[in-house]
Amino acid sequence: MEQVHQYRKLYEVLRKHITTGVYKEGSLLPSENELCATYSMTRPTVRHALDSLVKEGMILKQQGKGSIVRKAPQNIGILSFSGTASAIGVRYLQTDILQKPEIRTWPEVFPFELSKLERESGCIYMERLRFVDEIPVFYDVNHLPNIYLTRITSRSFENKSLFEILRKHYQIEILGGEQKLKAIKPDEKIRQMLWLQPDLPVLHIERKLTTNKAGFNIYSTIYFNSEKHAIFGSF
Amino acid sequence: MEQVHQYRKLYEVLRKHITTGVYKEGSLLPSENELCATYSMTRPTVRHALDSLVKEGMILKQQGKGSIVRKAPQNIGILSFSGTASAIGVRYLQTDILQKPEIRTWPEVFPFELSKLERESGCIYMERLRFVDEIPVFYDVNHLPNIYLTRITSRSFENKSLFEILRKHYQIEILGGEQKLKAIKPDEKIRQMLWLQPDLPVLHIERKLTTNKAGFNIYSTIYFNSEKHAIFGSF
DNA sequence: TTTTTTAACTTGTATTTACAAGTTGAGTTG
DNA sequence: CAACTCAACTTGTAAATACAAGTTAAAAAA
Numbered sequence: 197m198e199q200v201h202q203y204r205k206l207y208e209v210l211r212k213h214i215t216t217g218v219y220k221e222g223s224l225l226p227s228e229n230e231l232c233a234t235y236s237m238t239r240p241t242v243r244h245a246l247d248s249l250v251k252e253g254m255i256l257k258q259q260g261k262g263s264i265v266r267k268a269p270q271n272i273g274i275l276s277f278s279g280t281a282s283a284i285g286v287r288y289l290q291t292d293i294l295q296k297p298e299i300r301t302w303p304e305v306f307p308f309e310l311s312k313l314e315r316e317s318g319c320i321y322m323e324r325l326r327f328v329d330e331i332p333v334f335y336d337v338n339h340l341p342n343i344y345l346t347r348i349t350s351r352s353f354e355n356k357s358l359f360e361i362l363r364k365h366y367q368i369e370i371l372g373g374e375q376k377l378k379a380i381k382p383d384e385k386i387r388q389m390l391w392l393q394p395d396l397p398v399l400h401i402e403r404k405l406t407t408n409k410a411g412f413n414i415y416s417t418i419y420f421n422s423e424k425h426a427i428f429g430s431f
Numbered sequence: 432m433e434q435v436h437q438y439r440k441l442y443e444v445l446r447k448h449i450t451t452g453v454y455k456e457g458s459l460l461p462s463e464n465e466l467c468a469t470y471s472m473t474r475p476t477v478r479h480a481l482d483s484l485v486k487e488g489m490i491l492k493q494q495g496k497g498s499i500v501r502k503a504p505q506n507i508g509i510l511s512f513s514g515t516a517s518a519i520g521v522r523y524l525q526t527d528i529l530q531k532p533e534i535r536t537w538p539e540v541f542p543f544e545l546s547k548l549e550r551e552s553g554c555i556y557m558e559r560l561r562f563v564d565e566i567p568v569f570y571d572v573n574h575l576p577n578i579y580l581t582r583i584t585s586r587s588f589e590n591k592s593l594f595e596i597l598r599k600h601y602q603i604e605i606l607g608g609e610q611k612l613k614a615i616k617p618d619e620k621i622r623q624m625l626w627l628q629p630d631l632p633v634l635h636i637e638r639k640l641t642t643n644k645a646g647f648n649i650y651s652t653i654y655f656n657s658e659k660h661a662i663f664g665s666f
Numbered sequence: 667t668t669t670t671t672t673a674a675c676t677t678g679t680a681t682t683t684a685c686a687a688g689t690t691g692a693g694t695t696g
Numbered sequence: 697c698a699a700c701t702c703a704a705c706t707t708g709t710a711a712a713t714a715c716a717a718g719t720t721a722a723a724a725a726a
Contacts, residue, residue: 201709227676238711240475243677251486259677260718374488378657379614379632397614397632422613426637436679462706473681478707494707495688 203244206235210245214254214265225255225263290330295323297349299342306339306415307376307402313411314341320348324358325389332390333425339415344368362414368407370414375403377427382419390421399427441470441480449489449500460490460498525565530558532584534577541574541650542611542637548646549576555583559593560624567625568660574650579603597649603642605649610638612662617654625656634662 213219226234231242246263249255256264300321302310319339326334338358344366351361362368378400382392390398399420404413420427448454461469466477481498484490491499535556537545554574561569573593579601586596597603613635617627625633634655639648655662 203709224676229676238713239677240712241710244709246677257677258718260675260720262676262719374663376661376663377612377634378661379634379655380657381630381632395616395630397616399612399614399634420614422615426611426613428609428611438679459706464706474707475682476680479679481707492707493688495690495705497689497706 202235202237203241203248206231206237206242206245207248209235210249211252211254214249219265221265223265224261225265227262290327292325292327293322294325295321297322297340297351299349302339307417308404308413308415311411313343314413318342320345322358328425331421331424333421334418335386335389335420336416336418341412344409344412362407368409368412370405370407373403373405373414375401377401386419390419392421392423396421396423398422401427437470437472438476438479438483441466441472441477442483444470445480445484446487446489449484454500456500458500459496460500462497525562527560527562528557529560530556532557532575532586534584537574542652543639543648543650545576546646548578549648553577555580557593563660566656566659568656570621570624570654572652576647579644579647597642603644603647605640605642608638608640608649610636612636621654625654627656627658631656631658633657636662 210219210225219225225231225246228239228242228246231237232239235242246255246257249263250257254266256266258264297320300319302315302319318341320342322338324334324336324338325332326336328334348361348366351365359370379397380400382390382396382398386392386398387394387396392398399418399422401416401418401420403416403418405416406413445454445460454460460466460481463474463477463481466472467474470477481490481492484498485492489501491501493499532555535554537550537554553576555577557573559569559571559573560567561571563569583596583601586600594605614632615635617625617631617633621627621633622629622631627633634653634657636651636653636655638651638653640651641648
């Protein structure tokens with residue numbers, strides 16, 4: 197029995213209202229007491245929900261004033277895009293699936309330590325190439341453990357966020373994670389993939405995302421062309 | 432009057448005990464109820480303190496089991512505001528002050544937008560070079576607004592964390608921030624500074640840290656030699 | 667009119683109490 | 697002896713309440 201918690205419900209509602217523009221960027225959310233009254237909750241519960249939004253960077257809180265709606269990053273609290281010239285709307289972001297999700301065995305050498313459950317169940321592998329303004333900037337290789345994800349290999353991923361699909365269809369939520377960043381000289385394959393000039397370095401990211409499903413982590417290796425764009429993160 | 436909050440006190444104590452090895456990595460912290468009894472607090476307060484430690488990645492919590500002390504990340508943590516020095520063993524990190532704090536005017540072009548107050552008060556400039564295992568890894572250029580910081584230009588910074596000094600002497604705490612990351616080819620100056628082989632790229636970070644003092648932000652530009660180490664962040 | 671004070675908000679911290687849910691190991695049962 | 701049950705832990709969620717502290721704007725005073 198999956199009980200839906202109250203603070204979780206409020207969190208979802210507010211999140212949706214922020215992303216759909218009911219509460220506009222820069223404006224104030226209803227006060228905690230108002231939210232209490234509206235949703236019939238007590239303040240600790242409301243605050244718990246707001247804390248989650250703060251953690252994700254959806255809102256900023258200021259004592260004595262209120263909760264300010266922030267520009268919502270596409271991926272919660274992780275790393276989102278920002279152009280050097282101007283902010284990039286999600287509209288200009290396009291995704292190509294180079295390798296549809298398929299079941300494989302885990303690689304021999306892997307940058308993160310795997311649990312027994314993960315190693316035993318095998319992994320789902322997929323590759324994506326992402327474009328900003330028709331130019332490839334983002335090449336990522338993803339490994340997910342082959343649990344919970346029934347029929348994922350037959351799903352269409354075109355222009356859909358992986359996280360969105362995991363959340364909607366499998367109730368998997370990203371709780372947090374860790375990542376290692378480096379500047380490296382790309383090999384020939386990466387260079388061609390990202391249309392890189394010779395000698396241009398790339399940003400290399402290895403990350404592990406933990407989820408609400410115990411033992412289910414998402415592992416990604418990312419190559420990022422940082423010539424015209426930068427990786428942007430807020431915390 | 433600066434009141435020290437209870438949850439903050441417990442947080443500091445536990446943090447120190449973890450970093451100094453009183454609680455060893457992989458072991459369990461005392462249970463929440465034990466902490467309540469030991470420090471004469473109620474559970475919400477204890478949980479507030481533990482939440483801060485979870486946020487920093489110092490501990491992991493598991494329902495039904497307890498709070499597990501996490502292994503301190505091997506790599507240099509910078510994405511989390513817990514501090515650049517705290518993540519890696521402090522023993523191996525050494526700091527050279529290349530440019531002692533001095534009062535300047537703000538640069539003409541600046542990667543972040545400045546408030547009127549910041550621009551009017553001028554800035555304090557300093558440069559540091561940081562070593563891991565006797566090898567330069569980190570070159571950073573810092574701009575702080577010239578407010579609140581009386582006599583900072585005459586302070587000794589050798590081997591002391593900038594954040595530590597700001598916290599201890601000026602009651603300034605880092606609340607959060609944002610940063611832009613790129614992989615770049617270093618210029619000659621940076622290359623010599625970080626003992627870089629020709630053609631080796633560096634990680635370039637521009638970041639703005641916000642503090643508890645309104646209108647007081649810390650701006651840093653960082654060049655990082657990612658040949659042997661990686662920037663590490665957890666969230 | 668301008669300045670100051672105050673009152674009415676806001677979020678932040680803290681206590682107390684209660685029950686739900688996951689984990690573990692000792693004890694019971696087969 | 698092995699498998700199961702259950703009690704005694706643990707953390708997670710939630711309520712109701714109180715006061716502290718920061719912000720804002722209206723009211724009062726100069």
